[in-house]
Amino acid sequence: MATVREKGYSHWDGRLEERRFPWWPITRTGILLAFRKKRFKFLFAGAFFPAIVALVGLYVSERLEDFKAFIQGSDRLLNIGPQYFAGYFLNDWLLFMILLVLAYGAGGLIADDLKHNSLQLYFSRPLSKKDYLVGKMSVVAFFVLIFTAVPGLILIIFKLIFAGSFKFFLQYPWLPLSVLGYSALLTAFFGFYILLMSALSKNSRYVFVLTFGTYIFSTVLYGILNGIFRTPYMALFSIPANIQQAKAFIFGLKLPHGFPAVWSFAVLTGICALSAFVLGRKTRSVEVIK
Amino acid sequence: MSIEVKDLSFRYGKIVALDGVSTRLGEGAVGLLGPNGAGKSTLLRILLGFLVPERGEGKVLGYDIRRQQAMIRRSVGYMPESDCFIAGMDAVTFTAYFGELSGMPRQEAMKRAHEVLFYVGLGESRYRLLDTYSAGMKQRLKLAQALVHDPKILFLDEPTSNLDPTGRMEVLELIRDISSNKSIQVLLSSHILDDIEALCESVVILKHGRVAAEGRMADLRALDYALYELRVKGEAGAFRKDLEGLGARVDETEDGLIKVYMPEAGDRMDIFRAAARTGVQVRAFVKSRTSLEDLFAGVVGVD
Numbered sequence: 141m142a143t144v145r146e147k148g149y150s151h152w153d154g155r156l157e158e159r160r161f162p163w164w165p166i167t168r169t170g171i172l173l174a175f176r177k178k179r180f181k182f183l184f185a186g187a188f189f190p191a192i193v194a195l196v197g198l199y200v201s202e203r204l205e206d207f208k209a210f211i212q213g214s215d216r217l218l219n220i221g222p223q224y225f226a227g228y229f230l231n232d233w234l235l236f237m238i239l240l241v242l243a244y245g246a247g248g249l250i251a252d253d254l255k256h257n258s259l260q261l262y263f264s265r266p267l268s269k270k271d272y273l274v275g276k277m278s279v280v281a282f283f284v285l286i287f288t289a290v291p292g293l294i295l296i297i298f299k300l301i302f303a304g305s306f307k308f309f310l311q312y313p314w315l316p317l318s319v320l321g322y323s324a325l326l327t328a329f330f331g332f333y334i335l336l337m338s339a340l341s342k343n344s345r346y347v348f349v350l351t352f353g354t355y356i357f358s359t360v361l362y363g364i365l366n367g368i369f370r371t372p373y374m375a376l377f378s379i380p381a382n383i384q385q386a387k388a389f390i391f392g393l394k395l396p397h398g399f400p401a402v403w404s405f406a407v408l409t410g411i412c413a414l415s416a417f418v419l420g421r422k423t424r425s426v427e428v429i430k
Numbered sequence: 431m432s433i434e435v436k437d438l439s440f441r442y443g444k445i446v447a448l449d450g451v452s453t454r455l456g457e458g459a460v461g462l463l464g465p466n467g468a469g470k471s472t473l474l475r476i477l478l479g480f481l482v483p484e485r486g487e488g489k490v491l492g493y494d495i496r497r498q499q500a501m502i503r504r505s506v507g508y509m510p511e512s513d514c515f516i517a518g519m520d521a522v523t524f525t526a527y528f529g530e531l532s533g534m535p536r537q538e539a540m541k542r543a544h545e546v547l548f549y550v551g552l553g554e555s556r557y558r559l560l561d562t563y564s565a566g567m568k569q570r571l572k573l574a575q576a577l578v579h580d581p582k583i584l585f586l587d588e589p590t591s592n593l594d595p596t597g598r599m600e601v602l603e604l605i606r607d608i609s610s611n612k613s614i615q616v617l618l619s620s621h622i623l624d625d626i627e628a629l630c631e632s633v634v635i636l637k638h639g640r641v642a643a644e645g646r647m648a649d650l651r652a653l654d655y656a657l658y659e660l661r662v663k664g665e666a667g668a669f670r671k672d673l674e675g676l677g678a679r680v681d682e683t684e685d686g687l688i689k690v691y692m693p694e695a696g697d698r699m700d701i702f703r704a705a706a707r708t709g710v711q712v713r714a715f716v717k718s719r720t721s722l723e724d725l726f727a728g729v730v731g732v733d
Binding site: 149150151152154156157158159162165166169173176177248252253255256257258260261262263264265266267268424 | 478480499500501503504506508510512513514515516517518519523527528530531532533534535536538542545546549575577579580607608612613
C-alpha cells in the first residue's frame with residue numbers, strides 16, 4: 141500500500157451542479173457493470189437472434205421469387221402483417237432471452253447494493269429514493285427496449301425499405317404505436333418485476349433463481365389450476381399468459397384466453413404496484429432493526 | 431456554528447435512541463463520544479437526513495435538516511461505519527461515480543478521484559477491483575469517496591474500526607491532516623477514546639441518547655470534579671460507601687488503585703476524613719490529571 145499523502149490534498153475549485161437527471165450516472169454505471177460480467181456479452185448478442193431471423197423473414201417475403209426453391213410453398217408463413225410483428229415480440233426465445241439477460245445482468249442492481257451496504261453511500265448524496273429507483277429501473281428499461289422497441293421499429297423501417305413503398309405503413313398505420321405500446325408495457329412490467337426480485341435478496345444468484353422460478357412457477361400454477369377448475373380465468377395466475385393477453389390486445393389480434401384483456405392489465409399493474417410498495421420499504425439509507 | 435441541533439428526539443420502535451439532544455458544534459474537529467447504543471450514529475444519520483426526528487430541529491451549515499437535506503448532502507462527506515462498496519468496480523471508477531452523484535461534472539469527478547485516492551494512499555491500487563481490497567484499504571476508500579466532492583464537513587462514523595494498529599495510525603494521521611490543514615470540519619463519531627483524544631478539540635459525550643457532557647476538551651477535563659488516585663489498607667468497601675455518600679464517584683481498578691472523582695465543591699480533606707471514619711490507612715495519594723477516559727468514566731459511568 142502506498143504511503144499516506146504521497147501527492148497531497150488540494151481543494152476542488154469547481155462548482156457542484158444540480159442535475160436535471162440526477163439518476164443518469166446510476167443508469168450508465170448499471171449498464172456498464174452488466175457488460176463487465178462474464179458471458180453477458182454472449183447473452184446480449186444471443187437476444188438479438190429473433191430480430192435477425194425476423195429481418196431475414198422480411199427480406200425473403202419481399203423476394204419470394206428469388207427464394208422459391210428454399211421456402212417450397214410455405215410462403216403463407218411470410219405473410220407480413222401485425223401478426224408477424226406480434227409473433228416476433230412473443231416468440232419464446234425472445235422472452236426467454238430478455239428474462240435471462242435481465243436476471244443475469246440486472247438481478248444484482250439492488251441486491252448487490254444491499255449486500256455491500258452501499259445504499260447509505262447513495263443516499264448520502266443529493267439523491268432521493270425516487271432518483272435511485274429511476275436510475276436502476278432505467279437499466280432494465282435499456283435492456284428491454286433494446287430487444288423490443290428498437291428492433292421492432294427497425295423491422296418496420298426495413299419492411300418499408302425492402303418493399304420500396306409505403307403501402308404497408310398505410311395499411312397498418314397504428315403498427316409503430318403498437319410496437320411502442322407493447323415495448324412500454326414490457327419495460328414497465330419487467331422494470332418493476334426485476335427490481336422487486338432484486339430487492340428481495342442480498343445474493344444476486346438467489347435473485348436469478350427467484351426471477352426465473354417465479355416466472356415459471358406462475359405458468360405451472362396456471363396449468364394445475366386450469367386442470368382442476370377448467371376456467372380460462374386461471375390464466376390470470378400466469379405471468380407469460382397475462383403478457384400474451386396484453387400483447388394480443390395491443391396488436392389488435394384475437395385474445396388467446398377467454399376473458400377480457402383488462403383483467404390481464406389489472407394483474408400486471410397489481411404486480412407493479414406491489415413491487416413499488418416493496419421497493420419503497422426495502423430501499424432505505426439505514427436498515428432499521430426494531 | 432456549523433451544526434446546531436435543538437431538542438432532537440428519535441426512537442427505533444420502543445427503543446429511545448435520542449432524547450432531547452441539544453448542542454452547537456463549531457469549527458475544527460469535534461468528537462462524538464459514547465458507548466455503543468448511545469445514539470452517535472443515529473445523530474449523524476439524522477443530520478444527513480437518513481432518519482426523520484420525532485421531535486426537535488437542527489441545522490447543518492445553516493440548512494434545515496428536515497427540509498434542505500439535498501443541500502446538506504452536497505456539503506457533507508459521509509464515511510459510514512460498515513464496509514460499503516460496489517462489486518465489480520475499481521477504486522477510481524467508484525470514487526468518481528460518487529463524485530458525479532454529488533453533482534461534479536464527469537471529467538472533473540474522474541480527475542478528482544485520482545487525486546483523492548493518491549491522498550488516502552490508494553494511488554497504486556486504484557485500478558484494482560474493490561472485491562479484492564483488504565479491510566484497511568476499504569476504510570481508506572470510504573474516506574476517499576467522502577472527500578471526493580471536497581465537502582465542507584466530514585461525518586466520520588467509527589473511522590478506525592477493523593483496522594490494525596498501523597492502519598489506524600495512518601487513518602488518524604489523514605483525519606488530523608484534513609481537519610487541521612485543509613479547512614474541512616470533522617465530526618468524528620467513535621467509542622475509541624484515544625481516537626477522539628488524539629484528533630478532537632472539542633467533544634460531545636452521549637449517554638442513553640442524551641448529552642452527558644460537551645465542550646472543549648481542555649475545559650471538560652477540568653470541569654465538575656477533581657480526580658484523585660489512592661491506595662488504601664483496610665476495608666475499602668465502607669470507605670467507598672462513605673465517599674459516595676459525599677457525592678463522589680469511586681472506581682477501583684483490578685490492581686487495587688482507587689479513583690475518586692470528587693465534586694467541584696468537595697474538599698480533598700474529605701477523603702482523609704472518610705478514611706479516618708472507616709478505619710482505613712491511606713498509603714498513596716495523588717491528584718491526577720484527568721484524561722478523556724476519566725471524563726468518560728465520570729459522566730458515562732463505565733471504566
